Amino acid sequence: MPTFKQIGFYVDQSNCTGCKACQIACKDKHDNPVGVSWRRVAEYTGGSNETDTADGSFRTNVFTYYTSMACNHCADPICVEVCPSTAMHKGENGIVSVDPDICIGCRYCEMACPYSAPQFDAAKGVMTKCDFCADFLAEGRDPACVASCPSRVLDYGEIDDLRAKYGTESGIEPLPDPSITRPNLVITPHRDAQGSGHGTGAVANPEEI
Amino acid sequence: MLHELPLVVFTVFAQMSVGSFVVLGLIHIVGFRVPPKVMDRVSDPALFAIGPLLVLGLAASTLHLGTPLRAANALRHLQSSWLSREILVGILFAGLGAAFSFCQWRKWLTPRLRQGLAVTTAVTGLVLVFFISRVYSLRTVPAWDTWHTAIRFYSTTFLLGFLAVGVALVVTQGIRTRRGDDDPQASRLIVSSLRGIAVGSILVLGVKFVGMPSYLGGLATSGEGAAHQSLETVAGTYGGFSLTQTILVFAGVAVLGIFLAQLSRRAVSARALGVVAGSAFVLVLAGEVIGRMLFYASMVRVGM
Numbered sequence: 001m002p003t004f005k006q007i008g009f010y011v012d013q014s015n016c017t018g019c020k021a022c023q024i025a026c027k028d029k030h031d032n033p034v035g036v037s038w039r040r041v042a043e044y045t046g047g048s049n050e051t052d053t054a055d056g057s058f059r060t061n062v063f064t065y066y067t068s069m070a071c072n073h074c075a076d077p078i079c080v081e082v083c084p085s086t087a088m089h090k091g092e093n094g095i096v097s098v099d100p101d102i103c104i105g106c107r108y109c110e111m112a113c114p115y116s117a118p119q120f121d122a123a124k125g126v127m128t129k130c131d132f133c134a135d136f137l138a139e140g141r142d143p144a145c146v147a148s149c150p151s152r153v154l155d156y157g158e159i160d161d162l163r164a165k166y167g168t169e170s171g172i173e174p175l176p177d178p179s180i181t182r183p184n185l186v187i188t189p190h191r192d193a194q195g196s197g198h199g200t201g202a203v204a205n206p207e208e209i
Numbered sequence: 210m211l212h213e214l215p216l217v218v219f220t221v222f223a224q225m226s227v228g229s230f231v232v233l234g235l236i237h238i239v240g241f242r243v244p245p246k247v248m249d250r251v252s253d254p255a256l257f258a259i260g261p262l263l264v265l266g267l268a269a270s271t272l273h274l275g276t277p278l279r280a281a282n283a284l285r286h287l288q289s290s291w292l293s294r295e296i297l298v299g300i301l302f303a304g305l306g307a308a309f310s311f312c313q314w315r316k317w318l319t320p321r322l323r324q325g326l327a328v329t330t331a332v333t334g335l336v337l338v339f340f341i342s343r344v345y346s347l348r349t350v351p352a353w354d355t356w357h358t359a360i361r362f363y364s365t366t367f368l369l370g371f372l373a374v375g376v377a378l379v380v381t382q383g384i385r386t387r388r389g390d391d392d393p394q395a396s397r398l399i400v401s402s403l404r405g406i407a408v409g410s411i412l413v414l415g416v417k418f419v420g421m422p423s424y425l426g427g428l429a430t431s432g433e434g435a436a437h438q439s440l441e442t443v444a445g446t447y448g449g450f451s452l453t454q455t456i457l458v459f460a461g462v463a464v465l466g467i468f469l470a471q472l473s474r475r476a477v478s479a480r481a482l483g484v485v486a487g488s489a490f491v492l493v494l495a496g497e498v499i500g501r502m503l504f505y506a507s508m509v510r511v512g513m
Contacts, residue, residue, distance in 0.1 A: 042513050069513065078349060084292035085282035104282050105275015108292050114349045114512030125275035176512030180349060197432065209513050 001138050006075070006094035008159035008184030009146075010166055011068050013193060016153045018043060018066035025148030026070065029133065036119045038130040039070040039145050040209050044174050046194075046201020063201070065190035067175065068154060070145065071096060071117035071130035072183030079109035079118050079129075087127070088118070094159075094184065097131045100124065114176035115183070116209055132156070159184040173199035210447065213505040215273035220341055221369070221494075221501050222266030223299060224362055226259050227334035228370015229377075230306060232409075234331050236374070236402050245320065247394045249313070251402075255377035256310055262373075263303050291343040298337045305330040338366050345504075351431055352439030352507045357424040361504070364417045365497050371406045371413070372461070372490040378402055379486040386479060396479075403486065404472060407465035410489075414462045439507040447506055450499055457496030464489045 018041055026032075026039040047062035073096045080088045080096060087103035090096050098118065103126035109118040110127065118129045133143035141147070146154040155162070163186055170178045170185045173194045178185075187193075194200060203209060233252050240248060271277045286293045309326045312318050318326070342359040378399045385391070428440040443451050468485040471477055477485075 067513075078347075081289050082292060082347070084284070084286050084290045084296065085279070086285045087282070102279070102282055102285070103276065104279045106273070106283065106292065107275070108290075108344075111508065111510070112347050112349055114510055116513055120275060122275070127275075174513045176349065180511070197434075199434070203513060 001140060004093040004158050006159045006184055007073060007132055007137075007156060008094075008162050008186065009070065009072065010155035010157070010162050010186045010188075012151075012153035012155075012166075012188045013065055013067060013172065013190040014188050015151050016041075016066045016068060016190075017151055018064075019150065021148045021150055022068050022145035022154060025144040026130070029136075029144035030128075032128070033121065033123060036121050036128060037208070038117070038119065038128070039068060040116070041205075042067045042069060042174050042209055043204040044194075044199070044201050045204040046199070063192035064204070065192055067172065067187075068145070069115055069175070071132075072115060072170075072181070072185040073132065075182035075184060076180075078112045078114070078181050082108050082112045084108065092134070093132070093137070095132045095134060096129070097134070098127050098129055100126045100128075103127050114180060159186075162186045171196035173197075173201065174203050210450070210502045210506050213273070213502070215269045215271075216505065217498060217501045219266045219270035220362070221365065221498055222262055222269070223341065224338055224366040225369040225373055226263040226266065226306075227302065227331075227338055228366040228368070229255065229259050229262075229373045230334050230370075231331050232367070232370040232374045232406070234327055235409075236405070237327075239405060240398060240402075243398055244394070247392070247398060250392070251378060251381070251395050251398050253313060254381040255374050256313060258377050260303075260307060260310060263306065267299060267303065291340060291346075295337070295340040295344050298333060298340050302330065302333045302337050305333055335366075338362050347510075349510050349512065350508055351433040351436040351511065352428060352509060353504075355424065355427060357420055357427075360416065360420045360424075361500075364413050364420070365501070367413045368410055368417075368458070368462075368493055369497060371410045372486070372493050375403055375406045375486040376490045379482050383479065383483055400472070400477070400482070403482065404469065407469045410462050410465055410493075414458065417458070433511060435509040435511045438509040442509070443503050443507050447503055450503055454496045454499040454503065457492050457499070461489045461492030461496065464492065 020041045023037060023039045023041055027037060043064060043066055045064045049058060049060045052059055073094055077090060077096050080090055084106060085102050085104050087099045088109050105125045107120050110120055118127045121128045136143055143156060146156050166186045166188055169187050169189055170183050172187050172189055173196055175196055177196045233256055236252060237248060271280045274280060283296045284293055287297060309330050312323050339359060342362045345353045345358050348354055382399050428436045464485055
């Protein structure tokens with residue numbers, strides 16, 4: 001069984017087609033009910049069509065790119081910080097998870113997390129979230145989302161190795177400034193990607209996030 | 210706007226309890242020349258009304274939990290969670306307040322010791338209001354993470370504290386008069402307390418309406434998109450509610466202002482006192498509850 005000092009995710013935004021296979025694989029693996037989606041794919045859209053007044057021609061600068069997002073098992077996890085019960089904790093391999101026997105379901109972590117990672121399961125009365133498929137990891141298997149991606153844009157591993165291999169970018173709209181929680185995430189940006197806090201577009205599918 | 214109702218009830222009631230306790234203390238301090246017997250006779254019934262109010266608030270807060278039976282687990286993370294600290298101080302305030310009320314009722318301990326207990330309770334209550342403001346000062350919610358959250362909570366505390374005490378004093382007096390249990394000394398104390406309450410409320414209203422525009426201005430000029438969305442929610446989507454809450458609070462305090470003006474000319478009847486205290490309280494309470502619902506509605510987080 002592989003072990004990690006701090007495990008992290010990699011997302012190749014430049015090749016993501018927004019098919020949401022990762023989202024469905026996650027939901028299927030964890031049997032999550034409607035309304036609970038640990039991995040979600042944000043569609044970030046902006047730009048407009050303009051008429052060039054000089055020659056009457058049309059120009060378009062519309063763009064859309066996708067960001068597949070679960071939990072980034074942050075180095076400075078605000079969910080763990082604010083949790084009043086200690087149910088939310090950073091454990092083995094640096095994975096942030098909820099102890100369902102301690103959680104009181106106050107939903108304060110849900111309010112705080114800028115990635116919408118902790119999600120309330122009304123039937124269970126407690127918070128739930130991505131656990132990096134810890135059971136699969138223990139068997140030496142890949143997390144369900146990573147294994148399912150037809151474009152192979154998702155990867156995972158020791159965060160230092162991911163950063164050495166893919167770089168250190170993680171501040172892309174609609175994600176927040178990484179200095180807030182220091183996510184263990186690396187992104188290869190889409191060619192139209194906009195930096196966190198400098199976005200001109202908007203999430204086109206907020207109901208799915 | 211209704212899904213955070215348990216938290217609206219909890220925060221408003223907890224703050225009203227703290228405010229009422231502190232205002233009763235202020236009446237004792239300002240009226241130090243009043244014979245203690247008269248003072249206690251006037252203020253004790255109001256004091257005993259605070260407990261149920263706070264218990265109701267604390268009970269309401271557990272209603273928003275997914276697993277309310279585990280509510281005690283909320284105390285496990287005092288090292289870093291403001292929510293844990295808020296609950297602890299809330300319980301501490303309730304416990305100290307109960308202890309003080311009981312001693313006051315049975316006249317246990319010396320008056321000096323009871324005073325010490327009351328001051329400790331009041332300070333704990335004011336700390337509680339600060340801790341509640343810290344709970345909402347999340348660094349991922351720009352509309353909440355400002356100095357204005359504390360100002361907002363303290364102004365609710367004092368405004369509702371003043372007015373709730375006003376109602377309690379007048380109601381107690383009314384019941385006693387009906388029983389033929391009139392006491393001119395007590396009546397005088399109540400009228401002068403109401404005068405102080407009116408002045409105090411006008412001052413708090415002043416703080417509120419200096420703070421609000423500068424807060425909204427701060428949201429408008431913020432570099433965060435989330436702050437602009439919060440502003441859009443309170444000024445656009447729920448603009449009607451924002452206006453209504455402002456009018457209600459103003460109207461409530463205006464009633465007190467008219468009362469002050471009347472009082473400077475002639476004595477005011479017991480019935481008029483009841484109308485003044487009651488309508489001011491109801492108007493401001495309605496305004497503050499709507500204001501708190503708007504506070505929760507304005508919650509927009511950075512990120513996705």
